[in-house]
Amino acid sequence: MNETGYVHADTRKRVTEAMKQLNYSPNEVARSLYKKKSKLIGLLLPDITNPFFPQLARGVEDELQKGGYRILFGNSDENDEKELDYLNTFIQNNVVGIISATTNKSKTNYANLSIPVIFLDRTSSDYPSVYADGKEGGRIAANEIVKRGSKRITLLKGPAHIEPAQDRFQGALEELSRSDIDFHVMSTTSFAFEDAEKWAKELFSMYPDTDGVLASNDIVATAILHEALRLGKKIPEDIQIIGFDDIPQSSLLFPSLSTIRQPAYEMGKEAAKLLIKHMDKEHIHQQQIQLPVTFIERHTTRKVDNNG
Amino acid sequence: MNETGYVHADTRKRVTEAMKQLNYSPNEVARSLYKKKSKLIGLLLPDITNPFFPQLARGVEDELQKGGYRILFGNSDENDEKELDYLNTFIQNNVVGIISATTNKSKTNYANLSIPVIFLDRTSSDYPSVYADGKEGGRIAANEIVKRGSKRITLLKGPAHIEPAQDRFQGALEELSRSDIDFHVMSTTSFAFEDAEKWAKELFSMYPDTDGVLASNDIVATAILHEALRLGKKIPEDIQIIGFDDIPQSSLLFPSLSTIRQPAYEMGKEAAKLLIKHMDKEHIHQQQIQLPVTFIERHTTRKVDNNG
């Protein structure tokens, strides 16, 4: 007997002792079946192998664990079919909520769900979501690199289907357009390091006199950094590089990477908190939580120089 | 009707169509309740935020996903209570198997489980397990650094409660003892980068003339590398460093890190395969799968020199 009715202290004790003796633990499956509710939530990430996501995942877990929730986990690889597949098994297993960092553009996969869904690292006007201010991040990056004297900037545009990549690109584009600096845009279609190495080579062969690169994320920035070093360029004297995300390894590079930091762990936590509020049917004021982004000055950018 | 009895093709078609129209999908919870079996497996890792583990996790997922299994995921932080807690909820949710990369020494937590358990990145004589040959890795590392001319070696001993850390230490110790090289051992108690930075400082203040470091893993090696660089040492001329694991960022460091590679992704896959075999009650020949380890020569070690 949990919660209701009159239970004498002695009886309660006898029962708990019996439970211990038989080492009984309630079957969550049966409970879930009757209640049509479990203590499970679904977490869908593009690829846990991408160093940005473990932080997110950990934030989510740490927060959900406090509420006694457990995580059903899947990698979507940004593949619509896989995503739908996971979503189905999530609901088949009676999850009470979903946190998704991946999405088909239209979000049709999520339209008919009767449980709360939080988008993480993704924006949405229809669904609650938690994300960093990518556009502002792009602006900051552009502003900082210009302030530090780069004159021929290459702006890397991330994969078109990845929302946050486009936001940061737009922000940077906006800011660069406002300046009187020469720049060109180079489009990339993946965030994999092996691909990034190719873009890096291409960049320096097409635009050998580039003296500033705004990378679409830290992985791409790392590839650029490597290639620049390989070509004998001095960093940050000959070329400045600013990344995006501030994944853990960025501070470990040499020279360490200046970047725009997204607070990944906090984003995960916030998403979990927001989900719990939704599941508790609390009245929610803020459906969209935008976290701030900060410039982390390290050694791929020069010290700021007031003379330009 | 699945499988049994006579079903006319037409009827089958009518049924599937009806399913589609009502967009019915079977409730796994009810199914699981009756069968006392789910399609869920529990995956327990120390900390997904440690760059070694995402690869493992991905290997596990990719393989299990093929068999239609889904993952209930938890981070234990090598904390016995947390581990036990997750184990309990795993069984309460009718998981059909567990893959664990974490353990209380005695493995008492696993003693009374009626479902197959595979230890991953951990050795065990009582349970099936998948791990890399850490001892041999330690030997190789010691041999390679000696071969390349380091004369005053510091051997870093990882946290005592982490099995693989001890294996690689023993291997290196054995090999160094056999040589006529001076070396000293320094004990560390964590793999966190922030702590590693402290050991690095301590190492160079205690043994300033060290010309070779065998690190307990790549994170620690990275910290050593940083500190050496900060002190103005030339790498690999003044000091050679060999890491362990070959986490993705090791090739991205500057100079890039020579290390002993563990095939993390494959280890995850093998563990999943072995688990599936156990669940299918196949007769298992090899309960312990040891994967080979390889020396990855990069730029924190000198080119091999036959003169010593």
Place this chain on the structure above:
DNA sequence: CTTATATGTGTAAACGGTTACATATCAGGA
């Protein structure tokens, strides 16, 4: 016509909990 086989329908128990409700006992207060 009988029988075997193919196909379809219907009923009910079981899985392990939760919830509702009915009932029984016993104390103390009116």
Place this chain on the structure above:
DNA sequence: TCCTGATATGTAACCGTTTACACATATAAG
């Protein structure tokens, strides 16, 4: 004595499947 509240016990329906089995019908083979 009667009533009320605290405590304890018992019964049954329900959650959505799976499985077993009984029964009905049609068609083809002997």
